[in-house]
Amino acid sequence: MTPVSSHSPHGQAPLRTVQVLGGGNAGSSAHVRSLATGLVARGVRVTVCAPVEADHAYDFTGAGAEHVHVPRSSDPASVAALRQACTHADLVHAHGLHASFRAVLALSGRHTPLVVTWHDRAYAEGARAHFLRLLERRVVKTAAVVLGTTSTLVDRARRTGARDARLAAVALPGPREAFEPEDPDRLRPKVRAELGATGRPLLMAVGSLDRHRGYDTLLDAARVWRRLDPVPLVAIAGEGPLRAELQQRIEDEQLPVRLIGRRDDATELLAAADLALLPSGGESRSVLAQEALHARVPLVAAACGAVPELVGDAAELVPAGDAEALAHAVVRLLDDPERQELLRDKGLRQAATWPTEDETVAQVLSVYDELTQPRPLI
Template identity: 65%
Template sequence: MSQLRTVQVLGGGAGSSAHVSSLAAGLVARGVQVTVCAPAGSRAHGLPAPGARYVAVPRRSDPAAVAALRTACAGADIVHAHGLHAAVRAGIALSGRGTPLVVTWHTRARAEGARGRLLRLLERRAARAAAVVLGTSWDLVDRARRRGARDARLAPAAIPALRFPGASDDGKTRAELGAVGRPLLVSVAQHGHDTLLDAARGWSVLDPVPLLAVVGEGPRSGALRRRIAAEGLPVVLAGGPDEVGELLAAADLAVVAGGGEGGPLLAQEALRLGIPLVAARADGLPELVGDAAELVPQGDAEALAGAVVRLLGDPGRRERLAESGRAQAAGWPSEDDTIAHVLSVYDELAQPPAAARA
């Protein structure tokens, strides 16, 4: 039988980038030929994986970008797109070809008005173009089915534990951030940052005032900086996704305020490390964390601030959450489980051409 050839199409989100890096490495180790098509900046998330071919393809949907993706997908047995916009581009690039398209939805995009209608249209287009839609939570599986997916399945995506130097005993990370003698909270730049900053204003009445370190550079960082400076908030921007593990290891609490791929990534690493988590009920997080986090309504800054204040004042509750988090993380699928599941989907879809080549 010929070697299975796959193309992984990535939009560039932090969570899906880490997942694709892990998936590509695992597939290569199992004898699969892998090409990763992703924006150039995705290299910061562990791409390209060893043994995989990397092709920089803009995240745009203009003819030139789609043509580049179409060329990269030539000869593939399976194309696997990660995220809504990557799925739409891959569907366009594969139009007229018989190549099966697998789509993984990692998070749910949210918008109102005209943008919301556009997102629903894109979701329908992505769902109907796919032979199989894999959702990382039941909420996403149900959404794909409502949008017309022929075959939608649950496929929790294992994300590898972040690699970072161990937290130093002398509190070097906390000292560099200015968090000596005060609580350190770690969050991630994502949709919902206004709620996060509103909450930071709420917990600034504490003594000492907690410092919030927000990880992630991107289109939202400019707005974050402007508001932090204008209001004098106890918040610092603390680098990119590669720093998440080290910052969490030094943190007292992790906070996820809104939607987007960075939230589940932060939540998973916090629970693995035993860092108490306060999170909005968004993007499958309740399903992911179970009872191992304080969950609050999405968009409710008062509830978010209140949960943080209560936890900072209750060491016993923080310790119980830390223990529950480690136990919850131990039950998540491993990278091997995830790769085996994805391979089974590929084998199912590639069976007719594979049989013909045998």
């Protein structure tokens, strides 16, 4: 059934929006793809400004949006390309700090409303941290509305000077039809054999190999797991600047850990695991945590950031940075099938409380409606 749009009534032009992505982490890119699909279905014209690699990965054009290649850089050429793409927009919606700052520059001197979604907090130290705070202040004071994916981000936006900051409804997008995973029960033995986890527990972590992800803590915990029989295998899917350093530690300490690189089948890998591990709350709405609960995979996670708010009592939570607590929580859970089953059931109930994609699109449309006036036909 084709949705009937309330955004193209007789005598009124369709709402024209521009979605702006930077490099685009997995969460924000998937969110924009989901938004584009829902908005287009409701009669909204959507242009996505993002690096061409993001369109290849998330197929914004396949969702019915127009894609305009805008490099991640904030150099004058990129800002000019974004400014051109926003020329006829009724509203611009930027995702993430760097994309939002480029949108601020591109809209300078115009009265086009700017909506900003903060998906994560930008991490930095020293002089760069001060620079990022300046960017945050510039962005939130320019934006008409700031949407934060967690209450912590909403509070941060308000403290930084936002005129209007609200909690965003952000759904975990379902797999696109062309990429629907195969039957997980049938795939499970194949995936485990490929990873070398036949006859031993498989512990799965997913995320870029960056300092704030807590992988040092995870490797410290893996020392304890070497003493188990059978020894669990920890598989980490992701790439990043720490790869060489982590790999050196794995080899030097003979840890039962494999770095398997960036994977397009992370959802299938996770579904084949005995436990999912989230050693840091670096993401505001962790995709790993959400997918683990949806897939009925027990989760052991650091109790920091927005993780407790996201998972409630449906995961084993341990203090962030405490390798001993992480190690022993995993050991206890592997030895307690009843607790595992309880967490699987709690996970499904918790996941049912999260916003749906329709609810996410509806909230965004209500914000757009507040900020735009009736648009006469051109």
